[in-house]
Amino acid sequence: MRAGDEEISVSSTSGSRPTSKDAVINLDHGDPTMYESFWKRMGHRGDITIAGWQGISYFSDVTNLCWFLEPEFDHEIRRLHRLVGNAVADGHFVVVGTGSTQLFQAALYALSPPDTPHPLSVVSAAPYYSSYPAVTDYLRSGLYRWAGDASAFKGNIYIELVCSPNNPDGSIREAVLKSENGTIIHDLAYYWPQYTPITHAEDHDIMLFTVSKTTGHAGSRLGWALVKDKEVAKRMIKFVELNSIGVSKDSQFRAAKILKAISDGYELPNPKNKYKLFDFGHLLMSVRWKRLREAVKVSGIFSLPEFQSSYCTFTGKRTETYPAFAWLKCEKEGVEDCENFLRSHKILSRNGKHFGAARKFVRISMLERDETFELFIERLSSLT
Template identity: 60%
Template sequence: MAAMGGGGKESGCGGGMAAQAGRLGVVASVAFNIAALALFLRRRYFGDDADEKKGETAAAVAPSSGKPPVTPDSVINLDHGDPTMYEAFWRGGAGERATIVIPGWQTMSYFSDVGSLCWFLEPGFEREVRRLHRLVGNAVADGYHLLVGTGSTQLFQAALYALSGGAAAGANPIGVVSPAPYYSSYPAVTDFLKSGLYRWAGDAKVFDGENYIELVCSPNNPDGGVRTAVVNSGGGGFVVHDLAYYWPQYTPITEAAAHDVMLFTVSKCTGHAGTRLGWALVRERAVAQKMSKFIELNTIGVSKDSQLRAAKIIKTITDGYEHAPVAAAVAGGDDDSGRLFHFARRQMVSRWGKLRAAVANSGIFTLPDEIPGHCTFANETVAAYPPFAWLHCEKEGVDDLEGYLRERKIICRGGAKFGVGGRFVRISMLDTDEAFAIFVDRLAAMK
């Protein structure tokens, strides 16, 4: 869920949605706004007449490739955690092994397993996810109910629905809180339908109600911090653990998490954001049932095609480690072509090195400290290399760092959307090599 989010700035990006969002108060003020960003980028890339250029000639169905390639003069969009960094791994040998073939007659039914609590969960996907957790050791899966969702965003909403009581909820919406800086889309996604079941209640550190749902994102989006629940009012609180980034390329795996509700997403584990798949591990059956009910009402289940594909992708990862054990991988060589976490860790180490050098060169920015820990997966002490850089500006007069960087053609997300000040921004570390290189060059030159 912490996977992504938006934050096209309301002013300056133009476009109907942005203007509208600016007017609309609570939700809009925190909402991420990809529509506005798209318009902004379109004008840059294609000019104002982009609409006219979209012909309708029928052709073979080819997949999109996401955003256009960057050039040294491009606007660099690091607003979203678009994990295109991973494409290089999957273009290697592993990509072929992860190829999926689906004939026209497969998976036509709504049902995947009519006898299961989560009747739309493909058994093969469940099997591979459980296998992956056993490999990595980042969460206890045995004894937990596993649910699939259309990204962990949907599962986040399912958890709010389930924990607030669903149809049985009381008269007052339950407060949803998280310590600032919190993931920018928590408030927007909580409030956009003005639900009578739950309502965004802000920074968990200053919350003192008795009924609440606390969101614990760890490592935290945006700042990479390792977190535990902070509200301690003695009341009837629930906790949802958003573990989107609790994977060994980003942070040391220090224990197998065993919380009541744990959310994960394929996007930030394997890099396949376009599959829109997340999963939840849920301790209590009744909560899992209500979460499943939410997904049934919201979308009548989850794409089977994506589940089959994600199962194959995850299987490829686990197989890669079973064929070339971790110990050997750590000990030897640079060949990460079959070992996803090692490939991604190497990338993150490299990128964080370049970023810290650029920040040192510039002199006007600071970053959070590196926090090392013993990783049970890698069996060594490693530093954390979060998927986002939480950049702070020390320069006098720069109170809107997001705007300052936007003028320099770097799009990222300002601190206000995370519940803190405008001298902070969140920057994705997961974009393409080309975009990242241009970004650090520009950053190093800012004085």
């Protein structure tokens, strides 16, 4: 089974808890189930009730350019960006999508000239998010075509995808191509304080975000784009209209409440900081990264990227980077394919080759439930 870029093995831990010590551990996909425990702690703060008569219309707000965007969701998106300070939402149109996966395609559509004789080249610096090539090319569009690693690209008309912090390796990135005729899509799915210090508010032409990695609600399938240019926003909206005639209102009602609960957690009295999502996420990620680095040291056959700490404007402190994925390199002599090696120990990971990198690398999700993560650490420490 596949979900997004994610190959899902039903006999493994995906979507469930490990049933035994020697269960297959699936860390191939970035399923953010670690957030479940936070939302349980939140009690009813994230709950909603939708009456049977509610949200029947296709339309949400016909006075908004994005007519299928629920006003409450729009409001809470802008409020959250103001609170966190990670992106400038003022002066940008909000376009909602069925996951940022749909918005990525909407942006490709919007940025490609409709009358082009040749498909526009779509590039991203390796290692790039494994969905980019697959999603760009699966319909063999005449408008755009995957052209690989941006660092190796020759030409000055293109769309460059800049993912920062980057999936899979957690690096902070800027565009590598500098042509005036090129365009850029900034994928900021992981530019949130639990993963990385917020150093400044990003203010790009197209910025993509997803509920999946912000709050953990991947199953709601919601993303949003902040878009500066009205004509580009219009074309993205047209794409969503042609592709799915808008975006689930039920999901937007829920996501609005979820985002509200997060902002309230910071802006309203909050005993013992119990309801602060980013604090929860940051603490959990710090513990996990410490455990992972220890396990890697014990086994002695892997290496991990190192990150520098920075001053985080959101927390007012110097904080570390704890990416949602570990970009693990197998240093063991004679092992050329790290995915195969881990698979032989019943750990499923994503091969470096899908990210335009060597097979010695794999991407490991750091966002699974505690039981799965603990089992993974135990197994990794035992490998030699």
